[in-house]
Amino acid sequence: MNEVLQVIKTRRSVRSYQERQITNEELKAVLEAGVYAPSSMNTQPWFFSVVQNRELLARVTDWIIEEAAFIKDNPKAREIASTKNAALFRRAPTVIVVSGDRSNPLAVENCSCAAQNMMLAAASLGLGSCWITYVGYLARREATVAKCRAALRIPEGYAPILGLTLGYPAAPPEPAQPRRKGVFAVLV
Numbered sequence: 001m002n003e004v005l006q007v008i009k010t011r012r013s014v015r016s017y018q019e020r021q022i023t024n025e026e027l028k029a030v031l032e033a034g035v036y037a038p039s040s041m042n043t044q045p046w047f048f049s050v051v052q053n054r055e056l057l058a059r060v061t062d063w064i065i066e067e068a069a070f071i072k073d074n075p076k077a078r079e080i081a082s083t084k085n086a087a088l089f090r091r092a093p094t095v096i097v098v099s100g101d102r103s104n105p106l107a108v109e110n111c112s113c114a115a116q117n118m119m120l121a122a123a124s125l126g127l128g129s130c131w132i133t134y135v136g137y138l139a140r141r142e143a144t145v146a147k148c149r150a151a152l153r154i155p156e157g158y159a160p161i162l163g164l165t166l167g168y169p170a171a172p173p174e175p176a177q178p179r180r181k182g183v184f185a186v187l188v
């Protein structure tokens, strides 16, 4: 099997990391993979805030927990809201907050392509990664978006969409979970 297909099939979501930081070369390769993602009309409507500062990450975690309290109809949000110091970022040494241009109607799709590119690039380098949905809570209220913009250097007009944890896996990843069958049709 070629190397790209091998990486696609062996990438796993990693939720436990070693403390040691990834190298700048690895980080640069992951970010570069992100910016080479396809985007609607080549708009490239993303911004990546790389957070390696524990204190800043703790502040972002607190903001997510605060926002979760406003989301009434979601059991996961309720759980987060009631867990003080929840390890939402799994103690990963690096977190990438992916923000999208709010004026782009396909910002979520475009940023998701960038995220997948970064997760595959990470896996190809022996790094673990995991998508963190709760980062999207930060886009609910303007006051929180403004706090994030200032703290994470997010450009005006952009807001957080998702997070990615990154680091060396604490243990070798298990083989991929079985995939659902019957999810494609070939029509000739």
Ligand SMILES: Cc1cc2nc3c(=O)[nH]c(=O)nc-3n(C[C@H](O)[C@H](O)[C@H](O)COP(=O)(O)O)c2cc1C
Pocket (backbone or CB within 6 Å): 011, 012, 013, 014, 015, 130, 131, 132, 133, 134, 176, 177
């Ligand atoms: C849109 C999306 C949101 C996700 N959100 C989270 C999340 O918030 N926390 C988490 O631990 N994993 C999250 N994941 C990872 C999935 O749980 C994981 O991809 C799935 O269980 C399959 O496992 P694998 O990635 O190891 O193949 C998310 C994945 C996607 C694509």
